[in-house]
Amino acid sequence: MRSFEESVYPLLNQTKMRRCTIDPVLEEALDSDIVIPVMGPTKSGKSHFLNQLLGSLIFEVGNKLASCTAGVSSVTVTRAPDEHPQVNTILKGRRIVLVDTPGFDDTDMSDEEVLILISAWLTKSYNRGMHVGGVLYLHDITREGPEVKSLSVFSKVCGQGAMDRVAIVTTKWDKLRNIKDGEDKLTDLCDRLWGEMLGHGAHIFHMRPPSSEGESHIYPVHTTPWEIIHSLVVAAENCEVNNQILQIQDEIANRRLLLPDTNAGRELQMSLDNLLKKANELKRKEKEGNLRAPRAAALLERRRQGVEMIIAELERSAGFFTRARGWIRNRFQGGS
Numbered sequence: 001m002r003s004f005e006e007s008v009y010p011l012l013n014q015t016k017m018r019r020c021t022i023d024p025v026l027e028e029a030l031d032s033d034i035v036i037p038v039m040g041p042t043k044s045g046k047s048h049f050l051n052q053l054l055g056s057l058i059f060e061v062g063n064k065l066a067s068c069t070a071g072v073s074s075v076t077v078t079r080a081p082d083e084h085p086q087v088n089t090i091l092k093g094r095r096i097v098l099v100d101t102p103g104f105d106d107t108d109m110s111d112e113e114v115l116i117l118i119s120a121w122l123t124k125s126y127n128r129g130m131h132v133g134g135v136l137y138l139h140d141i142t143r144e145g146p147e148v149k150s151l152s153v154f155s156k157v158c159g160q161g162a163m164d165r166v167a168i169v170t171t172k173w174d175k176l177r178n179i180k181d182g183e184d185k186l187t188d189l190c191d192r193l194w195g196e197m198l199g200h201g202a203h204i205f206h207m208r209p210p211s212s213e214g215e216s217h218i219y220p221v222h223t224t225p226w227e228i229i230h231s232l233v234v235a236a237e238n239c240e241v242n243n244q245i246l247q248i249q250d251e252i253a254n255r256r257l258l259l260p261d262t263n264a265g266r267e268l269q270m271s272l273d274n275l276l277k278k279a280n281e282l283k284r285k286e287k288e289g290n291l292r293a294p295r296a297a298a299l300l301e302r303r304r305q306g307v308e309m310i311i312a313e314l315e316r317s318a319g320f321f322t323r324a325r326g327w328i329r330n331r332f333q334g335g336s
C-alpha cells in the first residue's frame with residue numbers, strides 16, 4: 001500500500017506544522033477502531049461540537065494561526081455517558097476515534113494545505129487498519145454566502161459509496177434572531193446544496209443549542225452530539241467492515257493515485273498549472289505591496305509552505321516534475 005504521508009511528512013518537518021501532524025492516536029491504531037472525522041468550513045463549530053460531546057475542553061475553539069487546532073488532531077473514547085447505553089451496547093469496548101480537522105476557506109491555510117493534512121491523516125489511519133465508521137459535516141446555520149467549494153471537496157473526499165455514513169449537522173441555531181429564517185435556509189440548503197448528498201443516503205441533524213433545555217420545542221429538532229454519534233455508530237455497524245473506507249483513502253492507499261489526481265485534488269485543481277497561477281498571484285500581491293503587514297506576511301509564508309508540500313508530492317511522481325519544481329520555485333520565489 002502506498003504511504004502518501006511519507007512523501008509529505010519530511011517536508012512538514014521543516015515547517016511549524018510538524019507538531020500538528022504527529023498524532024499519537026495513529027501510533028496506537030487498532031483495527032477495531034471506529035474513526036469519525038469531523039469536517040466542515042472554518043468556524044462551523046467542529047471543535048465546539050467535539051468538546052460538547054466529550055464534556056470537556058479538549059479541542060481549541062476558534063482557530064488561531066500556529067495553534068495545534070490548525071492541524072488534524074484526534075481523541076479516543078471507549079464509553080458513551082450512561083444516558084446513552086445503546087452506544088455502549090454497540091461499541092462493546094471498541095474505541096471511537098474522533099478527528100478534528102481544519103476547515104476549507106481558512107484564512108490562515110490554503111485549501112491545498114488543508115486537503116493534504118486531512119488526506120495524510122486518513123491515509124495513515126487506513127494503512128494502519130483503522131476503519132471510518134462515519135463522517136460529520138458541520139454547517140453554521142447563520143452563515144451567509146456560499147460554501148460550495150468546501151462541500152464539493154468534502155463530498156469528493158468521502159465519495160458516493162460513503163454517503164450513507166455521512167451526517168450533515170447544522171449548528172448555531174441559538175444565534176438566529178428568528179427561527180423561521182433558519183428553517184427557510186434549511187429548506188433552501190436541502191434543495192440546492194445538499195440534495196445530492198441526501199439523495200445518496202446522507203443524514204441530516206440539527207444541534208440543540210446548549211441553552212435550549214426545556215424550550216427545545218421552538219427549534220426544528222433537538223439532537224445532542226451523542227445522539228448523532230449513535231446514528232453513525234449504527235450506520236457503521238450496518239456497513240461491511242471492508243467498505244468502511246472513504247474515496248480518498250481508496251484512491252491514495254489502494255489505487256496509488258497522487259493527491260492532485262484524486263477526485264478531491266481535482267476538485268481543488270491541484271495541478272501544476274494552478275500552482276503556477278497561485279504562485280504568480282502571490283508574487284503580484286507582493287509587488288503591489290499588499291503584504292507589508294506582519295499578518296499578511298505570515299499568510300504568505302503559510303501559503304508558500306502549502307505550495308511547497310504539493311510540489312514535493314508531485315516531485316515524487318516523475319522526473320518530469322523535478323524539472324518543473326525548479327522552475328516553479330524560481331518563479332515563485334522571484335527568480336526568472
Ligand SMILES: Nc1nc2c(ncn2[C@@H]2O[C@H](COP(=O)(O)OP(=O)(O)O)[C@@H](O)[C@H]2O)c(=O)[nH]1
Pocket residue numbers: 040041042043044045046047048049060061062063103171172173174175207209210
Ligand atoms: N452561539 C453559538 N456559538 C457556537 C456554536 N458552536 C460553535 N460556536 C462558536 O463558534 C466559534 C467557532 O467554533 P469552533 O468550534 O472553533 O469552529 P471550527 O473552526 O469549526 O472548529 C467559536 O467561537 C464557538 O464558541 C453554537 O452552537 N452556538
Ligand SMILES: [Mg+2]
Pocket residue numbers: 046047048060061062063069100101
Ligand atoms: Mg476547530
